[in-house]
Amino acid sequence: MRLPYNPGTPVRLVSTYGRREDPITHEKGVPHWAFDLVSDGDKTICAVVGGTVLQSRMVTDMTNPTSEWGNYISIFGNDGRVHFFCHLSERWVSAGEYVAAGQAIGMEGSTGRSTGSHLHYEVRVSVTGATVNPEEILGIPNEEGGYIVNIEEVKIGKRTDSEPQEWAKEAVEWAVTNGIIYGDGDGNLMLRETCTREQVLVFIYRMFRLMQGG
Ligand SMILES: [Zn+2]
Known part of the structure; x- marks a missing residue:
């Protein structure tokens, strides 16, 4: 398993999967069913698993909840899950294109509802739409992978899926x-x-x- 960055990139996990204080409104207990990652070096974003690009877009209609994601790419992975890469500054792939695991797909950025450059990495089960804890996919903590990850405020929870749809x-x-x-x-x-x-x-x-x- 790999991080959504080039191997060897120093990456910080700044927000984990679970409920948190909203970074903008400071409301407590707001669901965040994803990982927020920040690169301290190369900000190239890479596909975590191979698959087909479902969406590569920026939603400008503010009534659409995905407008919060700014520039984002979703990939229907070979693992049967949909992987979302959000707030990108640049997108390098288009819908329908096949990408390999590790392939560069864009650049970390701060588009959409964001307070600074980071990657919002969200994973969903394609059939139910339930979110998956990215911890399982990225293999964090991962001693063998050679990735430099400073885990801030990681809470290893038993719960992995959100409420059923x-x-x-x-x-x-x-x-x-x-x-x-x-x-x-x-x-x-x-x-x-x-x-x-x-x-x-x-x-x-x-x-x-x-x-x-x-
Ligand atoms: Zn996020």
């Missing part, structure tokens, strides 16, 4: 009621060891139906 809630509630999954009290949904393969298949089928609008 609105459309998935019905299927999740059904699965909890029927003893297929349970909440562990830490925000994680766990599969019961006692559930049968048939129950899991029915659950997946219900999710699939809901995704298609019932």
